Amino acid sequence: MSSSESVKSLTELVQQPCPAIETSKDGKSQESSEPPASESQSTTPLPLSGHSALSIQELVAMSPELDTYGITKRVKEVLTDNNLGQRLFGETILGLTQGSVSDLLARPKPWHKLSLKGREPFVRMQLWLNDPNNVEKLMDMKRMEKKAYMKRRHSSVSDSQSCESSSAGIDYSQGASPQPQHQLKKPRVVLAPEEKEALKRAYQQKPYPSPKTIEELATQLNLKTSTVINWFHNYRSRIRRELFIEEIQAGSQSQAGSSDSPSARSSRAAHSSEGDSCDGVDAEGPPDGKPSGPEADELSSAAAKSQGGPAEPAFEAGEEALRGARPSERAEPESLEDTDDEGRLRAPRQSSPPAPQQRPGDAPETLPNSATEGDASTSAASTSVLTGESSYKSKESLERISSVPSTSSTPAAGSQKANSLQSLFGFSEAASSRNTRDSSLRKKKAANLNNIIHRLEKAASREEAVEWEF
DNA sequence: TGAGAGTCAATAAT
DNA sequence: ATTATTGACTCTCA
Numbered sequence: 093m094s095s096s097e098s099v100k101s102l103t104e105l106v107q108q109p110c111p112a113i114e115t116s117k118d119g120k121s122q123e124s125s126e127p128p129a130s131e132s133q134s135t136t137p138l139p140l141s142g143h144s145a146l147s148i149q150e151l152v153a154m155s156p157e158l159d160t161y162g163i164t165k166r167v168k169e170v171l172t173d174n175n176l177g178q179r180l181f182g183e184t185i186l187g188l189t190q191g192s193v194s195d196l197l198a199r200p201k202p203w204h205k206l207s208l209k210g211r212e213p214f215v216r217m218q219l220w221l222n223d224p225n226n227v228e229k230l231m232d233m234k235r236m237e238k239k240a241y242m243k244r245r246h247s248s249v250s251d252s253q254s255c256e257s258s259s260a261g262i263d264y265s266q267g268a269s270p271q272p273q274h275q276l277k278k279p280r281v282v283l284a285p286e287e288k289e290a291l292k293r294a295y296q297q298k299p300y301p302s303p304k305t306i307e308e309l310a311t312q313l314n315l316k317t318s319t320v321i322n323w324f325h326n327y328r329s330r331i332r333r334e335l336f337i338e339e340i341q342a343g344s345q346s347q348a349g350s351s352d353s354p355s356a357r358s359s360r361a362a363h364s365s366e367g368d369s370c371d372g373v374d375a376e377g378p379p380d381g382k383p384s385g386p387e388a389d390e391l392s393s394a395a396a397k398s399q400g401g402p403a404e405p406a407f408e409a410g411e412e413a414l415r416g417a418r419p420s421e422r423a424e425p426e427s428l429e430d431t432d433d434e435g436r437l438r439a440p441r442q443s444s445p446p447a448p449q450q451r452p453g454d455a456p457e458t459l460p461n462s463a464t465e466g467d468a469s470t471s472a473a474s475t476s477v478l479t480g481e482s483s484y485k486s487k488e489s490l491e492r493i494s495s496v497p498s499t500s501s502t503p504a505a506g507s508q509k510a511n512s513l514q515s516l517f518g519f520s521e522a523a524s525s526r527n528t529r530d531s532s533l534r535k536k537k538a539a540n541l542n543n544i545i546h547r548l549e550k551a552a553s554r555e556e557a558v559e560w561e562f
Numbered sequence: 563t564g565a566g567a568g569t570c571a572a573t574a575a576t
Numbered sequence: 577a578t579t580a581t582t583g584a585c586t587c588t589c590a
Contacts, residue, residue, distance in 0.1 A: 563590100564589105564590095565588100565589090565590095566587100566588090566589090567586100567587085567588085568585100568586085568587085569584100569585080569586085569587105570583105570584085570585075570586100571582100571583100571584095571585105572581100572582090572583095572584105573580100573581085573582090574579100574580075574581070574582095575578100575579080575580070575581085576577100576578080576579075576580085
């Protein structure tokens with residue numbers, strides 16, 4: 093119950109045009125030359141069949157608004173109830189890899205925020221859910237896979253001839269590799285916790301760093317510039333998503349009100365109309381981002397800092413937090429604080445883990461001095477980022493923002509407001525979760541505000557007609 | 563050029 | 577074995 097009319101209609105629509113459920117296969121790459129669509133419709137129980145790309149896309153185009161959250165929820169239930177893994181489901185039904193499916197199921201974006209392409213998987217899921225037989229089919233497939241696996245395992249045991257390439261990486265004996273000249277694979281970059289912290293701090297100060305700032309960060313952290321760029325892109329996206337789900341789940345009004353001093357007095361904008369509402373189902377274009385009521389409030393206070401100027405990065409929060417958080421133990425003396433004359437600090441030297449970084453020959457990227465004073469804010473920002481660093485317990489658990497069910501149902505509540513005293517002292521790692529979480533949340537929100545401001549400014553300069561609704 | 567959306571795919575966690 | 581996380585890619589769009 094709950095919303096289902098539209099779903100129903102889609103269902104019908106969907107089924108009609110093409111009897112066979114998803115037909116599409118393809119999945120990735122490749123597309124382009126599509127012969128005439130011949131279409132056969134016939135059987136094809138399995139998705140992987142021919143080309144008929146049209147169907148899905150058309151369906152997506154004409155699909156009514158779907159409840160992505162509800163769909164994923166149901167899919168998850170069905171999968172668990174029947175012991176079906178998301179890998180199989182993803183590859184078979186959605187044409188996506190396991191990781192993508194996991195992400196999609198865990199953090200579905202609201203329908204109106206999805207592009208046509210992004211809606212596709214949801215339409216497929218809806219389609220799949222429509223016919224209970226599909227579950228059976230998938231189960232059969234699972235059985236078959238298992239069987240095949242067993243068989244393979246068997247034969248190999250008895251016959252040591254298995255084939256397979258070993259995994260040792262030694263295998264470039266033949267010369268037929270698709271990609272000649274490539275250094276062995278490509279070592280996946282794994283950012284150390286300290287590096288992530290530094291980047292997050294930088295994000296808090298400036299969600300949209302200038303190329304120059306990015307360069308500086310890269311140099312200081314000893315990371316490739318592209319890595320830093322990618323990190324920011326990814327992080328922004330993820331943050332945005334978290335906000336979406338918050339929006340969805342909260343559904344509502346939260347209005348928290350909780351005591352707390354209304355520090356709201358922000359002078360700019362904000363006037364959140366109170367309706368808080370949540371959804372903003374509105375537009376779709378690029379600019380979207382709407383802070384919800386309550387949050388705005390908090391943000392304003394945090395953001396207020398920069399009053400005075402239009403958008404200056406504010407870093408106080410971050411810095412402070414970090415400083416306070418530093419555990420007393422951790423021996424980490426200084427370190428990076430001194431920037432030498434070159435301003436290059438090196439990343440923490442943690443030696444234990446698999447010394448990830450170390451890009452192959454990458455050299456210092458040449459960015460000798462970074463002193464260019466373009467704008468103080470920039471340099472200041474990056475500098476401070478590093479300074480505060482030093483380790484800190486890692487285990488990043490502080491991040492999971494979102495949470496905070498916002499309102500209403502917060503069981504146990506009581507506490508949130510209390511510790512507002514900024515957690516100056518970090519306590520042990522474990523126990524501080526609440527504080528940390530709190531301040532972390534706050535910082536995030538502040539950053540989000542910056543983010544929004546940035547976009548607003550951008551749009552404004554571009555002079556676009558957009559509807560901002562906050 | 564740069565931002566955002568979607569994904570992939572390696573690898574961490576469970 | 578599965579599922580979750582996350583750096584990098586590919587496409588679009590403006």
